[in-house]
Each structure stands twice: as C-alpha cells, then as structure tokens.
Amino acid sequence: LLSEATSFADVEARLTTSWLNDKARAVEAAGGEVDLIVGMMPRYLSSCPDDTAVRSSSGWSGYQTCPPTSEAEWTKLVETVVTHFNVTLGLDLRYEVWNEPDGDGFWTGTAAEYFAMYRGFVLGARRAAPTAKIGGPTIMDPGTGVTTWPITAGFIDDWVAYCAATPLPELGLARLPIDFMVWHEYAFSERASTAFVIRARTLRDRVGYPDALLLVDEWNSWPVAAGGTDGPGLADSEWNAEQRRLPLRVGR
Secondary structure, eight states, X not given: OOTTOOSHHHHHHHHHHOTHHHHHHHHHHTTOOOEEEEOSOOGGGBSOTTOOOBOTTTXXXXXXXXXXXXXXXXXXXXXXXXXXXXXXXXXXOEEEEXXXXXXXXXXXXXXXXXXXXXXXXXXXXXXXXXXXXXXXXXXXOOSOSOSOSOOOTTXXXXXXXXXXXXXXXXXTBSSOOOSEEEEEEESOOXXXXXXXXXXXXHHHHHXXXXXXXXXXXXXXXXXXXXXXXXXXXXXXXXXXXXXTTSOSEEEO
C-alpha cells in the first residue's frame, strides 16, 4: 500500500482507493479483528532511497528496510493512516509497527532506530485516535536459536524496557503504550512455545503492562530445525502438523 508511494499526497490517494478498505470493513462486520502491519518504508521517506537490491530473506527492496529520514514526516504519515482507518472508516484496527525488525531482511536500521520509530508511530497514531491500539515488535524468533537467521538477543526485552522508560510529553503520556506484544514462531517445540509465552507474560507484568495482549500472528514449522533439510514437501509433515496445535491467539 505505502511502499511505492512517491510523496505524501500519493499516500493519501492510495489510502482512498485501497482494497484494504473493503476488506477491513468486511472482517470487522463479520466479528473479526484486523491487525494492520505498517511496514515497508516509502521511498520518498526512506533514508536509503537508492538501495533497490532485493533482500533474499524477505523479498523487500533495500530502501523499504531503512529508517525514515524525518521523524516528523513519519509521524505525519502514521497520523494519516490511522485517521483514515479509525476515524474516516470508523474501524478499530490493531497496528503492528513493522515486521521482524530483529533480522536484516526487513529492517536494516539499529534496534535504537526501531525504538525511536515506534515512539514516532505512537505519537502519530494517538494524535489521530487517542484509543488507537499499537504494539510490536513482531520479532521473527523469540531467541531460541533454532533458526539460522541473525537474531538480536534480547530485542523484545529491550523494546519493552524502552517503552516503559520513554515518556511522550506531547500527548501527556508518562510512558509509551503497549497494547499488545506480538511475535512469530517457526520450528518451535511445544515446550519452547509455552516457555516463551510464560517469559513474555512475566516480562509484561514486571515492567507494568499487565493488560497487553499476547499474540502470535505468523507461525509454521521450519523443517531444518526438525533435523531435516530445507526443500519442497517437508512442511507437509507429521512434525509440522503436530506443531500447528499452537493457538493463534495466546491471549493474556
């Protein structure tokens, strides 16, 4: 929706005509809940606009993985997006800030730059709709080490600590809100999955976000971690089927 936008005016035009409008309305009308991942930096706002090399691990172009050049323009973009969906369309979306920023396929900034981007997102979203639901960090691997991708150790811990310690005086907030904590799971055993849910819940409660929802919104098995080799057909295995008993929504 946004990654190919050439200007702020183009963002506004794309929002007006997006297929997401009818889709989100239909999902909510049927009693569903909509999570909107706001990711892929528009080229006009990217700090590396000339990087068109495709990241093999994600399919994203380089410029889509970079931090924004301007916090003010990023906040303005977010405010426009949330105004469109929450105010103009009257929907109640959950907004995920980026996708898998703990690996270099989707995010080539630093962890600190992601945290700052989250702050800007909160500012824009809550300016648009004071009750907008915002969360993250949508990490690719909670840190079990079963994948071979580069993992930033403690990413989710550092993000929660940052949110708890960072005020937003522009909106009179003593800390940044976390309405939900979300992560992805691949190649986990049930024991590892359960252990991370307990860890996430403990972290959330200890730092002072007891009402934050816990979500797993992307999941599957990774055959390599099961002792196999990557290749077609391996995902359709008994091991894979057993892993999928993990519920999508962990809850509170």
